[in-house]
Amino acid sequence: MWSLLSTSEGLFVRRIREGTVIDHITAGRSLHVVRLLGLEGSNYTMAIVMNVDSRKLGRKDIVKVEGLFLNSEQISKISLIAPNATLNIIKDGLVVIKQKVKPPDIIEGILRCPNLSCITRKEGEFVKSKMRLVSTNPLIYQCIYCGTYIGEDDIVEMLLST
Ligand SMILES: [Zn+2]
Structure with missing residues (x-):
């Protein structure tokens, strides 16, 4: 088929x-x-x-x-x-x-920082997430506020759960 x-x-x-x-x-x-x-x-x-x-x-x-x-x-x-x-x-x-398509060098608001104590995750703080592209293959982004990395599998899972 x-x-x-x-x-x-x-x-x-x-x-x-x-x-x-x-x-x-x-x-x-x-x-x-x-x-x-x-x-x-x-x-x-x-x-x-x-x-x-x-x-x-x-x-x-x-x-x-x-x-x-x-x-x-x-x-x-x-x-x-x-x-x-x-x-x-x-x-x-x-x-x-x-x-x-090209993964953006800087991505704002679409991804969530995995670090729960990151300023972008704090209740009452209105800091939009901001991540920079570290690697395209494999895909890796890094939070510009706390330095936490997020890889492709987690990105896919995150995007599909929101
Ligand atoms: Zn962070």
Whole structure:
């Protein structure tokens, strides 16, 4: 079944007329992406393709959503759980923009510092979390206030639980 999807992939991509194709998603993360974008239970027409052969990644997932265009916060979030993802913006059946996501050097407010005594975690303090990118592969961020590190698995878990 998967190989059938894989061979018809080109055709499948072209079927979107207006919307976004999120390609090169880390294999196994497509449902995370769907959840992260709040698309679960939505009315969007979408296709989720899993475990497609990829020269670059070995295996990859793809999510195609008709009529969806992402804002910068959504793109940042995708970059945190699928750092190799490529966004293809489709208009009138053509790819008008192809953009590789990139984990932001500084990320504000999206991640929570894992250190409970960090100033950003204190009740009554209104200090927004702020983390700096330490490494892309593996993905590691560091809180600029207390120095605590957070790695990819924890980031994925955190994003999916909020
Ligand atoms: Zn902190």
